[in-house]
Every structure is written in structure tokens, then in C-alpha cells.
Amino acid sequence: xxxxxxxxxxxxxxxxxxxxxxxxxxxxxxxxxxxxxxxxxxxxxxxxxxxxxxxxxxxxxxxxxxxx
Amino acid sequence: xxxxxxxxxxxxxxxxxxxxxxxxxxxxxxxxxxxxxxxxxxxxxxxxxxxxxxxxxxxxxxxxxxxxxxxxxxxxxxxxxxxxxxxxxxxxxxxxxxxxxxxxxxxxxxxxxxxxxxxxxxxxxxxxxxxxxxxxxxxxxxxxxxxxxxxxxxxxxxxxxxxxxxxxxxxxxxxxxxxxxxxxxxxxxxxxxxxxxxxxxxxxxxxxxxxxxxxxxxxxxxxxxxxxxxxxxxxxxxxxxxxxxxxxxxxxxxxxxxx
Numbered sequence: 001x002x003x004x005x006x007x008x009x010x011x012x013x014x015x016x017x018x019x020x021x022x023x024x025x026x027x028x029x030x031x032x033x034x035x036x037x038x039x040x041x042x043x044x045x046x047x048x049x050x051x052x053x054x055x056x057x058x059x060x061x062x063x064x065x066x067x068x
Numbered sequence: 069x070x071x072x073x074x075x076x077x078x079x080x081x082x083x084x085x086x087x088x089x090x091x092x093x094x095x096x097x098x099x100x101x102x103x104x105x106x107x108x109x110x111x112x113x114x115x116x117x118x119x120x121x122x123x124x125x126x127x128x129x130x131x132x133x134x135x136x137x138x139x140x141x142x143x144x145x146x147x148x149x150x151x152x153x154x155x156x157x158x159x160x161x162x163x164x165x166x167x168x169x170x171x172x173x174x175x176x177x178x179x180x181x182x183x184x185x186x187x188x189x190x191x192x193x194x195x196x197x198x199x200x201x202x203x204x205x206x207x208x209x210x211x212x213x214x215x216x217x218x219x220x221x222x223x224x225x226x227x228x229x230x231x232x233x234x235x236x237x238x239x240x241x242x243x244x245x246x247x248x249x250x251x252x253x254x255x256x257x258x259x260x261x262x263x264x265x266x267x268x269x270x271x272x273x274x275x276x277x278x279x280x281x282x283x284x285x286x287x288x289x290x291x292x293x294x295x296x297x298x299x300x301x302x303x304x305x306x307x308x309x310x311x312x313x314x315x316x317x318x319x320x321x322x323x324x325x326x327x
Binding site: 006025026027032033034035036037040042044045060061062063064065066067068 | 089090091092093099112113114115116117118120126127128137139140142152155156157158159160161227228276277
């Protein structure tokens with residue numbers, strides 16, 4: 001499936017939820033300090049297991065970084 | 069006799085009146101040592117895309133729960149971007165506090181007032197504790213206060229410039245116009261700048277580069293701590309009025325004269 005990850009359209013194996021997608025790209029979903037948006041809408045952590053992904057979706061994964 | 073001079077911001081109380089950024093330190097250990105030396109209890113972080121290639125470089129692994137976090141919307145040019153970033157920050161860091169930064173260009177990094185006001189209004193409506201980085205413009209500050217921001221954060225000088233307080237008169241006017249905390253954000257270069265800002269009536273200082281890029285960041289953090297404390301005490305103590313001519317301090321009676 002095609003997912004636009006961090007602005008870049010890429011081909012991934014099928015993932016039917018946010019959690020499944022995270023494990024595809026080797027991100028620990030239980031790690032604190034991460035937020036995810038699907039098509040410009042923030043998806044609360046509690047919904048990562050159930051929130052479906054569709055071909056062409058845009059996904060943003062963010063975390064805190066050093067800043068002023 | 070000591071009386072607690074707590075800094076009330078939003079629903080929190082702090083003993084330190086220094087808020088520090090976490091960027092541009094030589095390394096994370098110097099950052100931590102500097103934060104500790106400054107006495108700060110609240111530090112800013114940016115929200116950035118997760119770097120799949122550099123997973124270990126996580127600022128939170130260093131900060132842990134030692135300081136309260138204030139996420140920012142640095143790099144946002146529109147209210148829309150800033151609101152999206154604030155929502156991501158709230159989800160990632162479980163705080164509804166946001167340092168709202170909406171800039172107009174890359175050269176000045178100065179706030180875009182129209183977008184800032186728009187963003188502030190919406191974020192207040194969404195239940196955020198909004199701390200807007202703004203110009204040292206009294207009217208903008210009053211509007212931000214009217215909107216329901218938890219503080220106003222006028223710049224002293226451009227971000228990272230270290231140029232000090234370019235318009236102390238405006239800072240004083242802002243202090244008179246709003247009842248919410250005034251936090252001087254950006255432009256502080258050294259401890260005397262921080263002291264002056266506090267003497268002008270600022271409630272707190274937010275700075276980053278002045279410490280992180282100093283030759284000895286930990287020493288400068290300590291200096292800033294003292295600068296802020298000295299300025300605050302001087303403000304509360306009430307300074308003497310300035311006069312043009314001298315006012316002798318020794319008694320004028322009984323001065324020894326040659327016969």
C-alpha cells in the first residue's frame with residue numbers, strides 16, 4: 001500500500017491499523033512522547049489499535065525535540 | 069523574614085522565574101547541567117517529525133520528569149500550522165500548555181501578528197494554556213490578554229540575537245496594560261539583560277541561546293539565575309528615582325574645614 005509518510009509517498013506492506021503500521025517501520029507504539037496524525041487529524045493513542053489505514057493516506061509521526 | 073514570591077502561570081506555581089529552551093547546547097549533558105544550574109522548572113521543546121534513522125536521539129530521555137515541559141510551535145508560519153502542531157504536542161506530551169510561535173519570515177523570525185492572534189483565539193477556544201511569543205507591541209499584548217492567553221511573551225530583541233532589551237519603554241507600557249504575566253522571550257544576551265527585564269516589571273524570562281551558546285553554558289546558566297533573581301528583588305524593593313544632580317549621602321553638618 002502507498003502511504004505518504006512525513007510528506008513522502010512510499011510503498012509499504014499492508015497495514016490495517018496505526019499500530020500495525022508502526023511495527024512495520026519499527027517504532028515502539030508503547031513509547032511515550034509520540035503523536036500521530038492521519039490526513040491532518042491527530043489520532044489519540046487509544047485509537048491506534050483500531051484506526052484503519054487506507055491506500056494513499058498521509059501519516060505524520062512526531063515527537064519532542066530540542067527547541068527554544 | 070522571607071515571603072514566598074511564587075510565579076503563578078496558568079494553573080501552576082513556580083519558584084523559578086526562568087524558563088529555558090533546550091536547543092543548541094554543545095551536547096545533552098551540558099544541556100542538563102545548564103538547566104539544573106539555572107534553577108529552571110519549565111523547559112521548552114519543539115515538535116518535529118520522528119526521524120526513523122535516528123531513533124535514539126530523544127530529548128525526553130534526558131529530561132525525563134525533571135522539568136515541566138512547554139512545547140512550542142516553532143517554525144509555523146500560519147495559525148493553521150500552529151494549531152495542528154499544538155494538537156500534536158498535546159497528544160505527544162500530555163500537556164495543554166503551548167508556546168505559540170507564528171513567525172512572519174526566516175530573517176527576522178518576528179511574529180506574524182495577524183496569524184498569531186487568529187491562532188491564539190482558536191487555541192484558547194480548544195482549551196489550551198496559550199503562551200504567545202509576540203512583538204513588544206502593547207496593543208498586540210492587550211489583544212492577546214483579552215483573547216484569554218495565560219501570559220504574553222514579548223521579545224526583547226530578535227530570537228538568538230543576544231541584543232538585549234531594544235525597547236524598555238514598551239516593556240514598561242505592556243506591564244501597565246495587562247494583568248496577566250509578562251514573560252520576556254527572546255533577545256536576552258547576558259545576565260544584566262535578564263536583570264533589567266525583571267526590573268522593568270517582567271514576571272519571568274524565557275531564553276535559550278544566551279546560555280546554550282555561551283562559552284561556558286553552565287556558568288552562564290548560573291549567572292542568569294542570579295540576574296533574574298536580582299532583577300526581581302530590585303523590582304519588588306522599589307528603586308530610587310533618578311536625578312540629574314548629586315544627592316550627598318554623608319551628612320552636610322560638621323564637615324571639617326581648614327581654618
